Amino acid sequence: MKLPMGLVVDLLLGQRDAAMYVLNHPADIKHVLVTNQDNYRKAPVPPVESRIFGQGVLHTEGEIHHRRRRLFLPFFHGNHAAAYTDLITGKACDLVGHWQHGTTVDIEHEMAHLTLSVIWRLLFGRDVDSEADTIREAIAVGQSLIKLQYDSLLASCTPLWVPTKLHRRFTRGHRSMEAMIRRMIEERRTASHQSDDVLALLLAARNADGRPLSDKEIRDEIVTFLLAGHETTANALTWTWFLLAQFRPVQERLACELNQVLGGRCPTAADVPRLRYTKMVWEESLRLYPPAWSLHTRVAHAQDRLPSGAVLPSRAWVFISPWSLHRNARWFPDPNRFDPERFSDEAKPTHTPYSYLPFGAGGRRCLGESFAELEGLLILATVASRFQLRLVDGQTIQPEPVMTLRPNVPVRMVVQRIDREEPHPAVV
Numbered sequence: 439m440k441l442p443m444g445l446v447v448d449l450l451l452g453q454r455d456a457a458m459y460v461l462n463h464p465a466d467i468k469h470v471l472v473t474n475q476d477n478y479r480k481a482p483v484p485p486v487e488s489r490i491f492g493q494g495v496l497h498t499e500g501e502i503h504h505r506r507r508r509l510f511l512p513f514f515h516g517n518h519a520a521a522y523t524d525l526i527t528g529k530a531c532d533l534v535g536h537w538q539h540g541t542t543v544d545i546e547h548e549m550a551h552l553t554l555s556v557i558w559r560l561l562f563g564r565d566v567d568s569e570a571d572t573i574r575e576a577i578a579v580g581q582s583l584i585k586l587q588y589d590s591l592l593a594s595c596t597p598l599w600v601p602t603k604l605h606r607r608f609t610r611g612h613r614s615m616e617a618m619i620r621r622m623i624e625e626r627r628t629a630s631h632q633s634d635d636v637l638a639l640l641l642a643a644r645n646a647d648g649r650p651l652s653d654k655e656i657r658d659e660i661v662t663f664l665l666a667g668h669e670t671t672a673n674a675l676t677w678t679w680f681l682l683a684q685f686r687p688v689q690e691r692l693a694c695e696l697n698q699v700l701g702g703r704c705p706t707a708a709d710v711p712r713l714r715y716t717k718m719v720w721e722e723s724l725r726l727y728p729p730a731w732s733l734h735t736r737v738a739h740a741q742d743r744l745p746s747g748a749v750l751p752s753r754a755w756v757f758i759s760p761w762s763l764h765r766n767a768r769w770f771p772d773p774n775r776f777d778p779e780r781f782s783d784e785a786k787p788t789h790t791p792y793s794y795l796p797f798g799a800g801g802r803r804c805l806g807e808s809f810a811e812l813e814g815l816l817i818l819a820t821v822a823s824r825f826q827l828r829l830v831d832g833q834t835i836q837p838e839p840v841m842t843l844r845p846n847v848p849v850r851m852v853v854q855r856i857d858r859e860e861p862h863p864a865v866v
């Protein structure tokens with residue numbers, strides 16, 4: 439589908455007939471993300487996004503991007519990620535340890551706090567404490583401003599020094615975050631002890647010319663992992679609780695698996711492969727509510743013919759949305775129904791390749807995928823084996839596509855200890 443971007447964008451880009459091409463066919467998507475990926479670059483981002491992220495691995499291209507991916511891949515993969523099992527389970531236990539039977543929580547807030555505490559340890563090897571609220575506030579304001587700049591050309595052209603209320607809040611939060619990260623880098627540069635965390639990895643890394651990374655390069659990577667590595671997982675978990683609360687049979691089957699595999703104890707790395715139904719629930723939730731609801735827009739370098747026969751001109755902007763792909767009845771029958779069976783060992787091989795893309799594909803596929811899955815499964819297992827979460831009545835919760843797919847309002851849920859659960863009417 440071709441969507442003209444209009445005269446103003448034509449003028450800004452210095453390009454006639456600038457258009458966004460929305461890809462809906464998995465074969466075309468595979469072509470752009472994998473087969474002919476070298477023909478595509480990420481499109482420029484609004485000023486505030488660029489200011490927040492800088493030039494971390496999410497936004498760089500070419501040789502620098504390859505080099506950084508090679509640096510990070512071993513850290514977030516396989517056995518190394520599994521070493522964080524105790525950390526994740528411990529943090530999840532701490533969280534539910536504060537929950538009182540029958541009280542109401544804002545589940546998105548709880549999940550974001552939890553995933554922030556995990557990523558902070560991964561980045562800096564220490565616990566987040568008083569900084570947590572400042573960081574969450576700065577991220578929320580940054581997200582609102584990024585959304586405004588995507589939605590309104592005027593907003594994206596208005597410099598940050600223009601003292602709007604949102605600009606002032608953003609600048610305040612941004613400064614605090616910058617100071618916090620600068621302090622961490624300075625402290626570590628002068629510390630005598632060794633650590634096994636992302637900051638240590640970055641301090642030991644070298645650029646192609648052999649020089650160490652500058653503070654700015656380290657800061658950009660840290661912010662990238664801080665944002666990409668906790669907000670997404672928190673969203674995924676929030677939507678999973680939201681879905682589970684509405685589908686009683688799924689919740690019961692999950693509880694049954696957790697009982698069988700864990701029998702009341704905390705999950706370990708060895709349990710993860712046995713949490714098969716938990717994984718099906720996680721995957722189906724990512725299908726219905728992919729936190730990365732759209733991939734970063736790509737720009738074609740040269741003209742390209744797609745497998746469907748469509749021709750993308752040079753400089754075409756290419757839009758790929760996991761949300762619309764996952765909810766297309768052609769790839770997932772009855773697509774709006776929550777049905778973890780779609781991800782059983784028998785059903786999975788029947789999926790059309792590249793119709794399910796919660797983590798993207800190709801050379802820019804999510805670096806934290808294995809880690810996110812490990813974290814998601816362990817948190818689901820730890821929490822759901824102790825508590826049942828019910829939605830507070832009367833809420834209208836809709837997905838809001840910002841940088842990630844967030845609920846439009848706080849999701850209020852009542853937490854009930856499983857051993858103290860009382861009979862209740864069936865939920866839809």
Ligand code: HEM
Nearest residue numbers: 496666667670671674730733734797798802804805806810
């Ligand atoms: C459920 C959780 C997550 C989801 C759904 C998710 C989704 C994605 C997607 C779709 C992309 C590709 C974007 C594109 O091609 O335009 C991506 C990239 C990335 N993700 Fe994740 N992510 C998650 C968790 C994480 C975690 C936990 C980390 C780090 C610890 C992480 C780090 C990154 C990084 C660094 C990239 C950039 C990769 C590159 O450009 O080479 N993500 N993520």
